[in-house]
Amino acid sequence: MAHIVHNSAKHAGDRLNIDIESVVNKIFSHFSSSAKRTEALKAVFAFVEEQYQVVRRHVPTRWLSLWPAVKRLHDSWTAIKSYFLSLGEDQCPKSLWQLFKDDEDGDGKPLELQVYLSFLNNVLKIFHDVVLLLEGEDGTVCELYDMMLTLKTKLQQRQMDSFFGMETSAILQQFPDAKAAAIKHDLSIFYQAALNYLEKWYDFTDNNYQKNVASLALKSKFTFSHLCDAVDALQIRGKLDMDELYDEYCVTLPRQQDIVERRAPVVEKWSTLLQGTKTPNLTAVASFLFSIPITNASVERVFSHMTAAWTDQRNQCSVELIKSEIQVKNNFGYSCKEFYTCALKEKALLEAARSNKKYKVRKNF
Numbered sequence: 001m002a003h004i005v006h007n008s009a010k011h012a013g014d015r016l017n018i019d020i021e022s023v024v025n026k027i028f029s030h031f032s033s034s035a036k037r038t039e040a041l042k043a044v045f046a047f048v049e050e051q052y053q054v055v056r057r058h059v060p061t062r063w064l065s066l067w068p069a070v071k072r073l074h075d076s077w078t079a080i081k082s083y084f085l086s087l088g089e090d091q092c093p094k095s096l097w098q099l100f101k102d103d104e105d106g107d108g109k110p111l112e113l114q115v116y117l118s119f120l121n122n123v124l125k126i127f128h129d130v131v132l133l134l135e136g137e138d139g140t141v142c143e144l145y146d147m148m149l150t151l152k153t154k155l156q157q158r159q160m161d162s163f164f165g166m167e168t169s170a171i172l173q174q175f176p177d178a179k180a181a182a183i184k185h186d187l188s189i190f191y192q193a194a195l196n197y198l199e200k201w202y203d204f205t206d207n208n209y210q211k212n213v214a215s216l217a218l219k220s221k222f223t224f225s226h227l228c229d230a231v232d233a234l235q236i237r238g239k240l241d242m243d244e245l246y247d248e249y250c251v252t253l254p255r256q257q258d259i260v261e262r263r264a265p266v267v268e269k270w271s272t273l274l275q276g277t278k279t280p281n282l283t284a285v286a287s288f289l290f291s292i293p294i295t296n297a298s299v300e301r302v303f304s305h306m307t308a309a310w311t312d313q314r315n316q317c318s319v320e321l322i323k324s325e326i327q328v329k330n331n332f333g334y335s336c337k338e339f340y341t342c343a344l345k346e347k348a349l350l351e352a353a354r355s356n357k358k359y360k361v362r363k364n365f
Helices: 002-014 020-032 035-047 066-075 077-091 094-103 112-135 141-161 166-172 177-201 224-234 242-260 266-274 280-290 297-309 319-331 336-344 347-354
Strands: none
Touching: 002 020, 002 066, 002 112, 002 177, 020 035, 020 066, 020 094, 020 112, 035 077, 066 077, 066 112, 077 094, 077 112, 094 112, 112 141, 112 166, 112 177, 141 177, 141 280, 166 177, 224 242, 224 280, 242 266, 242 280, 266 280, 297 319, 336 347
16 A cells, blocks of 8 residues: 555656656765765855755655655755855756756746745655555554545645645746746646546445445444444454344443544554453454554564664574564564663573573584
8 A cells, every 4th residue: 555655646746847756866966976065065054044954865665755855855945056056057967957047147036846846845745644654553454445535535635726735836926827827737737647546556436345344443433234344345254143243242332432532543442442341253353354464564674674683794693583683673662771671670581691501502523
């Protein structure tokens, strides 16, 4: 799902007249390869009385890197613009000069690049926030349909209202009417391209099982009919006693309203709902539901931890050691101080740490 959301923004961005990914990376490469240029940029920041901020890089394979990079350019616009205009046509990279040259006299004329940065700073955050939700640790499959539908609805409403952000609208007013209309049309194409991609790769129809389990997110009270729809969507009716499931539903019904009003992750809400009850069928539904991953982010995190632990310098480490390290890193949420305090209370752990049994000594005969 995160891949679909990322790609919808990427494909929409490809339809714009200005390739923002190329601009971001061109500006980044201009400074990353030269300490002298970086110092010159710092001087410009000081001149315009702004705090220096490092230009960010966008990595196409990382889903969360584009909006922060665009935001950094947007927030540093005055300094970035002043720097490249100060280079002049001969020293400024040609592709960037084409974007800055309309204000080469420094009269403060509005630039198209400024409009696109303002617009993308506004709209890409929507995609960025959805990806963060999808890659979070608390997301569940019963929330997925509402996440995607909310994203689609936001884009549709913005397109209908021709809303590109208040700052973007203010900048557009400085352009001649014909030019402003052309830019607005281009920005509208972004919305349509993003919507087309979402609708192509995500099923928003009633046939999507994720829609049938959305009622179990405990954002509102669910009925037994909703529960039956979820059971059928998950194809587990044959593993449950539906009559007992109804009785269990009636047991939890009086508690639903209180649970719904709580601000807590869905899994935590269900844990509270079922706590202290004998509801094996309802528990089975919830267990099955929450075992369905909505993203591979957790798997990727394990790979990242494994790569960091199993380096060339530690290539003799055993599989068991690396596995244990990853388990500790993933399952313990302690700070260093908290872990130290906890470890002092575990005598067995301290004795094992002091013991030489953890070493396998190779004997040479």
